[in-house]
Structures are given as C-alpha cells and as structure tokens.
Amino acid sequence: MSKTQGHPRAGKTPENSRTIAVVRASLPRRYRSERRFRLLGLAAVVLSLGFLALMFASLLANGVSAFRQTEIRLPVHFDPEVLHAEALAQADYGQLIRASLGRLFPDVEGRRERRELAALVSSAAVYDLRDLVMRDPGVIGQTREVWLKAGADIDMAVKGHFRRDLPEAERRVSDRQFAWLERLAAEGRLEKRFNRTFFTAGDSREPEQAGIWGAVSGSFFTLAVTLMLSFPIGVAAAVYLEEFARKGRITDLIEVNINNLAAVPSIVFGLLGLAVFLNFLHLPRSAPLVGGLVLTLMTLPTIIIAGRSALKSVPPSIREAALGVGASRMQTVLHHVLPLALPGMLTGTIIGMARALGESAPLLMIGMVAFIVEIPKGFTDPATVLPVQIYLWADSPERAFVERTSAAILVLLAFLVVMNAGAIWLRKRFERRW
Amino acid sequence: MKRLTVVSLALVFCLAAVIPARAQQRDAISIVGSSTVYPFATVVAERFGKAGGFKTPKIESTGTGGGFKLFCAGVGVQHPDISNASRAIKASEFETCQKNGVTEIVEVKIGFDGIVLANSKKAPPLSFTSKDIFLALAKEVPDPKGGEALVANPYKTWKEVNPALPDVKIEVLGPPPTSGTRDAFLELAMERGALAFESLKKLSKEDAKKFQKVFASLREDGGWVDAGENDNLIVQKLVANPNAVGIFGFSFLDQNTDKIQGAKVDGHVPSFENIADGKYPLSRPLFFYVKKAHVGVIPGIQEYLAEFTSEKAWGKDGYLSEKGLIPLPEAERKKVAENVKNLVVLKEAK
Numbered sequence: 001m002s003k004t005q006g007h008p009r010a011g012k013t014p015e016n017s018r019t020i021a022v023v024r025a026s027l028p029r030r031y032r033s034e035r036r037f038r039l040l041g042l043a044a045v046v047l048s049l050g051f052l053a054l055m056f057a058s059l060l061a062n063g064v065s066a067f068r069q070t071e072i073r074l075p076v077h078f079d080p081e082v083l084h085a086e087a088l089a090q091a092d093y094g095q096l097i098r099a100s101l102g103r104l105f106p107d108v109e110g111r112r113e114r115r116e117l118a119a120l121v122s123s124a125a126v127y128d129l130r131d132l133v134m135r136d137p138g139v140i141g142q143t144r145e146v147w148l149k150a151g152a153d154i155d156m157a158v159k160g161h162f163r164r165d166l167p168e169a170e171r172r173v174s175d176r177q178f179a180w181l182e183r184l185a186a187e188g189r190l191e192k193r194f195n196r197t198f199f200t201a202g203d204s205r206e207p208e209q210a211g212i213w214g215a216v217s218g219s220f221f222t223l224a225v226t227l228m229l230s231f232p233i234g235v236a237a238a239v240y241l242e243e244f245a246r247k248g249r250i251t252d253l254i255e256v257n258i259n260n261l262a263a264v265p266s267i268v269f270g271l272l273g274l275a276v277f278l279n280f281l282h283l284p285r286s287a288p289l290v291g292g293l294v295l296t297l298m299t300l301p302t303i304i305i306a307g308r309s310a311l312k313s314v315p316p317s318i319r320e321a322a323l324g325v326g327a328s329r330m331q332t333v334l335h336h337v338l339p340l341a342l343p344g345m346l347t348g349t350i351i352g353m354a355r356a357l358g359e360s361a362p363l364l365m366i367g368m369v370a371f372i373v374e375i376p377k378g379f380t381d382p383a384t385v386l387p388v389q390i391y392l393w394a395d396s397p398e399r400a401f402v403e404r405t406s407a408a409i410l411v412l413l414a415f416l417v418v419m420n421a422g423a424i425w426l427r428k429r430f431e432r433r434w
Numbered sequence: 435m436k437r438l439t440v441v442s443l444a445l446v447f448c449l450a451a452v453i454p455a456r457a458q459q460r461d462a463i464s465i466v467g468s469s470t471v472y473p474f475a476t477v478v479a480e481r482f483g484k485a486g487g488f489k490t491p492k493i494e495s496t497g498t499g500g501g502f503k504l505f506c507a508g509v510g511v512q513h514p515d516i517s518n519a520s521r522a523i524k525a526s527e528f529e530t531c532q533k534n535g536v537t538e539i540v541e542v543k544i545g546f547d548g549i550v551l552a553n554s555k556k557a558p559p560l561s562f563t564s565k566d567i568f569l570a571l572a573k574e575v576p577d578p579k580g581g582e583a584l585v586a587n588p589y590k591t592w593k594e595v596n597p598a599l600p601d602v603k604i605e606v607l608g609p610p611p612t613s614g615t616r617d618a619f620l621e622l623a624m625e626r627g628a629l630a631f632e633s634l635k636k637l638s639k640e641d642a643k644k645f646q647k648v649f650a651s652l653r654e655d656g657g658w659v660d661a662g663e664n665d666n667l668i669v670q671k672l673v674a675n676p677n678a679v680g681i682f683g684f685s686f687l688d689q690n691t692d693k694i695q696g697a698k699v700d701g702h703v704p705s706f707e708n709i710a711d712g713k714y715p716l717s718r719p720l721f722f723y724v725k726k727a728h729v730g731v732i733p734g735i736q737e738y739l740a741e742f743t744s745e746k747a748w749g750k751d752g753y754l755s756e757k758g759l760i761p762l763p764e765a766e767r768k769k770v771a772e773n774v775k776n777l778v779v780l781k782e783a784k
Contacts, residue, residue, distance in 0.1 A: 087589060173693065205473065369496075371475075374462075374483070392495070395665070
C-alpha cells in the first residue's frame with residue numbers, strides 16, 4: 001500500500017507495467033475458466049430440470065389416461081321381477097346387466113361366451129345400479145339407458161394397452177370381445193368419459209372402482225393433527241430457545257439434539273410411535289391421530305430449526321427499542337419479534353408439512369399401510385394416506401393399476417406444488433428485509 | 435398469538451380426552467399378514483363390505499411373520515382378529531400365541547399360489563428341471579468333475595448347467611430375503627433340486643442343518659439378484675432385458691401374458707390347471723388364521739368367513755380364481771368350509 005501511495009502515477013513504473021502485462025496475459029485464461037464454471041453450473045441446472053421434465057413426462061404419459069374411464073351405455077330394464085321393493089339392497093343387479101347385454105347381443109350362446117360378454121361390464125357396476133335404484137325407486141319397471149363402467153381389462157384394451165395382433169391366448173381380451181367392442185363403439189355405446197370415481201371413491205381391488213378420495217381424506221386428517229400440534233409446539237420451543245433460554249451447556253446440547261433429530265430416518269419415528277402411542281398409550285391402530293402424532297415428531301425439528309433462524313434474522317435493534325420504551329420481555333417477543341419472524345416460521349412449517357405429506361415409511365409401523373375402502377370421517381377412523389395408496393397400487397398385479405398409480409402420483413405432486421408455492425408466496429408477501 | 439396457543443392446547447386436550455373412550459370398541463374386522471394373501475383377502479373384504487350389513491374389514495399388508503407377531507400379541511379389540519399367511523403357522527409362533535392367551539385359533543386353508551420363473555416374450559421359452567434351478571442358483575454345488583465335495587458355483591451360462599438350455603448368462607431376479615415367496619422358492623425349487631443329487635440326499639439325512647444351508651444359500655456373484663418386493667418392477671425389468679429370468683407369484687404372470695412367458699418346471703407349464711392339479715411343482719398353500727375369542731365380539735367375523743369359504747368366492751369359477759388364486763380340490767374345500775363353520779380349533783402347529 002505504502003508503495004503505491006508513494007507513486008501517484010503508478011502505471012508508469014516498469015515494475016507495474018510488468019504486473020499489468022502478466023495480468024493481461026492471464027486474462028483470457030481467467031475468462032475461460034469463469035465461462036467454464038458458469039457453463040458447469042448451467043449444465044447442472046439443465047440436467048436436474050431435464051430429469052424433472054422426464055419424470056413429469058413419463059408420469060403424464062402413463063397417468064393422464066386414468067382420468068378417463070371407458071363406459072358402456074346399456075338399455076337396462078329395471079325388471080320388477082328382480083327388484084322386490086322390500087329388498088332393493090340385496091337384489092341381483094348383475095342379472096339386469098346380463099339381461100341387457102343379452103338383448104344387445106342375442107346371438108351369444110354358451111357358458112364361456114356369456115361369461116366373456118358379462119366381463120365387458122365392470123363387476124362393480126352392480127353397486128352403481130343399486131345406488132341408482134335406491135335413489136330413485138321410480139325407475140322400477142322402466143327401461144333406461146345407463147352408462148356403466150367397463151371392466152378393467154376392457155378399459156385397458158380400449159386405451160390401447162393390449163395389442164390385438166398378439167395371439168388370442170396371450171392377451172386378456174378375446175377376439176370376440178374386441179368384435180363386440182367394435183360394434184358397441186359403432187353404435188355410440190362406448191365412450192371414454194371423465195373418471196369421477198377416481199376422485200370420489202376409496203380404495204378398491206377393482207381398478208375401475210378405485211379412487212383416491214379415501215387417501216386424500218386420510219392425508220388431510222393426519223396433516224391436520226400434525227399441523228395443530230407441531231406448529232404451536234415448534235414455535236414455542238423456538239421462541240424459548242432463542243429468546244428466553246440462557247445460553248450454556250444445556251441449550252447447546254438441546255440444539256445438537258434437535259439438529260440430529262432432523263436427520264434421523266423417518267422409519268425410526270414410526271418405531272417410536274409404535275412403542276409409545278400404540279403399545280403404551282393404547283391408541284387405535286391405523287388412525288390418522290396416531291399418524292399425525294408420529295409425523296409431528298418428525299416435523300418438529302424442521303419447524304424448530306426454521307423458527308430459530310427466523311427469530312435470529314430479526315435485528316436486535318427491534319428488541320432493544322421495545323425494551324427501551326419499557327416493554328416487558330414477553331411483550332417484546334409477542335408484539336414485535338414474533339410477528340416479524342412469523343413469515344419465516346410459516347415457510348418452515350409448510351415445507352415440514354409438505355415433507356410429512358410425502359412420508360410413508362413411519363406409517364407402516366402404526367398400521368396405516370392398509371386396505372381401507374371406507375372413507376375416513378374422523379381422527380380415529382382407520383385411514384391411509386396418499387403415498388401409501390401409491391405404494392399399494394404400485395404393488396398390485398392388475399394392469400389397470402399402472403396408470404392409476406401414475407395418476408395418484410400426479411395428484412400428490414399437485415398438492416406438493418401448491419403447498420410449496422404457498423410457502424414462496426407467504427415469504428414474498430410478508431418478508432421484511434433490513 | 436395467545437389465543438392461538440390456548441385454542442390449540444384446548445384442541446389437544448379434547449382429542450386426548452376423546453381417544454381412550456373410542457379405543458375400547460371396534461366395529462370393523464381387523465386383518466393383518468402376508469402380502470401374498472393380501473390381494474385375495476382384500477377382494478373378499480371389499481365384496482363383504484359392499485354387500486351391506488357390516489363395515490369393510492381393514493387389511494394391513496405386514497408380511498406373514500409380522501402378521502403373526504401382531505396376531506399373537508393378545509386377545510382384545512386392540513389386537514387383530516385375523517392373520518393372513520403364505521405358509522402354515524410355525525410351532526414357535528403357535529407357542530407365542532398360547533403364551534399370550536390366544537389359545538383358540540382356527541386355521542383356514544384357502545387355496546394355492548404358484549411361484550413362476552418367467553422370461554420375456556422376446557426370448558425363446560425355457561424349460562427347467564429343479565436340478566437345473568439348483569445348479570444355476572446355489573452358492574455351492576457338488577463338484578462337476580465328480581466327487582462329493584462342494585465347490586463354489588462355477589456355472590456362468592444356462593448352457594453349462596444343461597446343454598438343452600440357451601447359451602446366455604445366468605441372471606435371475608428374485609424376491610429379497612424378507613419375502614415369503616423367497617422362503618417358498620427355496621423350499622420348493624432349491625431343496626427339490628438339491629435332493630436330485632445322491633450326495634446331498636445323503637447329507638440331508640445325516641446333517642439336516644448343513645443341508646438346509648446348502649440349498650438355502652443363493653449365489654452372490656451376480657447370478658441371483660434381489661429385486662425388491664415389487665413384482666411389477668420385476669416384470670418391467672424382464673421386458674427390458676430378454677436374457678433375465680424373474681421369479682414371482684402366479685397372478686403377475688396371469689396379468690402380463692402379453693409380455694412374459696412362464697418357464698416349464700420339471701416338464702409342466704405354470705398354468706391355472708397344472709397348479710390346481712398339483713402337477714406344477716412350485717406351488718404352496720395359502721392360509722389365514724382366526725382368533726376364536728373375537729368371534730361374536732367383533733361384528734361380522736363369522737359372516738366374513740362364510741363369504742370367504744363360499745363357492746362364489748373360492749370355488750373353481752369364483753371371483754378369487756379370477757384374481758389368480760388357485761382353488762383347493764373340491765373335497766378339501768368342503769372339509770375346510772365345514773371346519774370353519776364349526777370353528778374347529780387348531781391343536782398344534784406342524
């Protein structure tokens with residue numbers, strides 16, 4: 001420094017011009033290395049975006065077709081001979097469907113052929129007919145055109161998942177069935193319609209009857225418990241540790257433990273939940289309440305860590321000013337520090353919740369990996385959650401579950417995107433910079 | 435802020451107060467156990483629930499061993515009523531049950547499941563003997579040069595194992611050690627194949643434990659690949675790799691006949707009929723076990739049993755056979771149904 005001060009026009013000295021020459025000579029190399037570095041960074045971004053796009057594309061390609069379901073329009077005669085007014089719920093609705101198909105295809109004979117014909121319509125369609133009659137007993141005696149779900153294999157065939165050029169024995173839809181489908185399509189009796197069942201039904205072993213509403217409700221109840229417990233507890237813990245606790249050995253120990261807990265594999269929390277909530281407290285198995293408690297344990301560290309860093313980012317001048325005008329420490333925290341830190345805490349909470357939404361491993365231990373048809377109505381009803389539903393469908397042998405698995409993943413991703421977007425919006429909206 | 439804390443605390447206490455009261459009763463059947471029986475039990479449960487009258491049973495897929503652990507933990511509403519199993523209950527599990535007060539168990543045999551070896555349609559169909567399977571997959575095999583000594587498996591291609599097989603590398607995708615399908619495969623295929631050797635047959639009589647180790651140790655040099663519990667994934671891998679052979683349950687072959695083909699074992703193709711007749715060697719019985727003490731306490735157990743053992747469910751043309759369950763012979767079905775009706779209790783485990 002002193003040297004340059006001694007020579008106000010430093011550029012002229014021979015020593016300096018040599019430095020400049022060296023710098024000049026090295027400039028292209030330095031530019032090159034910077035370009036390389038930027039390119040590497042860009043390549044990393046492009047690569048990860050590429051994988052993301054690939055995942056989305058394959059999910060969409062596989063899953064979008066599940067949002068539509070093949071249905072067949074049949075002229076169903078609600079035969080009073082079959083439907084006795086006193087036992088509508090137990091009536092043989094399958095007979096109505098078989099009779100209707102028989103009228104459409106009068107030349108079908110033989111047991112085997114009739115079975116194939118009956119297989120065009122889903123075995124679960126009888127329940128739709130039953131519901132229709134129960135809602136409106138006036139239809140008895142009439143003939144109505146009714147859209148009924150096609151069987152899962154038929155649905156797959158219409159969507160082009162079975163190749164017709166294979167030998168007949170190697171596909172699950174016979175030549176006869178293909179011919180019938182062609183005739184139905186020509187008569188306008190075959191259509192791919194919006195798959196409402198997928199969004200309104202619970203789980204089912206018949207793919208055409210399976211829906212995600214049960215799992216979505218289960219996820220909702222589970223996350224409600226998690227949010228109700230983990231947010232207040234997490235915020236209180238963060239405020240105490242950051243604002244009130246005396247810094248010392250014990251708080252250090254607690255901090256290390258919290259950071260460790262945040263990195264513990266989630267299945268461990270499931271084991272803990274099994275030991276404490278089920279075996280010791282005797283809470284019901286498979287209940288969203290227990291699932292929520294387990295996920296609370298899992299998300300608490302995340303929320304506490306995010307909460308503490310949000311509190312840390314509130315400048316000390318705010319606290320000092322509040323204390324200076326005579327506020328108590330509690331008033332300082334509740335009236336000034338906490339409102340300013342809350343957006344950051346909320347962001348942390350939402351990210352923690354999004355992680356909890358995608359979690360399935362800890363729920364295995366407490367019995368939430370289960371086949372549950374009925375849609376849960378409360379915190380103690382048996383329930384499952386979205387990721388578990390995906391796992392169960394992915395493991396099912398039926399072909400039609402492949403597209404439903406992808407569709408369920410799309411729904412889960414949609415929820416995650418909404419939650420994360422919400423976190424970003426909150427941050428943008430309320431964040432204060434100093 | 436204060437109000438928020440108060441409200442959430444109040445909610446927590448409300449919840450805590452509600453639960454113990456609710457935990458004492460249960461109106462739906464609770465079922466745990468094998469993931470192999472799961473696809474069949476769930477179909478019955480769903481139909482049973484849809485028929486009205488009772489709630490749909492809840493079925494957890496915990497694996498056979500995990501199921502018995504829960505099932506045998508005690509009597510009372512917090513314990514499951516039924517445990518599905520892809521093998522008969524073990525003596526040790528039976529003892530645990532007895533010790534915990536689960537003294538009366540009803541065993542229900544529901545049918546058979548075939549274990550298939552399959553490869554892609556793009557490759558020629560295969561035909562194995564159980565001896566081939568043992569030679570290709572065991573960690574140690576009898577010395578091909580002769581003698582009784584066991585050597586590390588030297589076979590690299592199927593052709594080396596048996597000249598009738600194609601000249602491709604041995605690569606078998608199979609279930610992991612936690613799976614019941616793997617246990618069954620070891621017992622049905624590997625043990626059978628090992629017994630085809632005189633020296634090993636002698637060993638089985640002299641030192642059963644050592645023999646068990648010989649047939650149950652699969653090679654670890656890449657010939658056998660643990661492919662995870664998801665059988666759909668194995669099917670996909672087979673389609674992508676025509677040289678690989680996969681091992682999984684019959685229902686996955688049944689659903690994917692356009693992509694994969696089952697290999698003959700000891701001359702028999704894995705077809706519905708061959709498994710039902712007992713000709714195809716790799717098949718095992720499936721069971722479920724009922725806690726008699728819960729019958730009459732949890733509503734619907736007896737009706738569920740009746741639905742499961744009705745001809746329209748487990749019969750030859752029943753809806754379970756459509757899902758890939760191989761039915762029991764008719765006489766045996768009648769016998770089991772009769773036992774179930776009278777809730778005949780299991781005396782001892784085999």
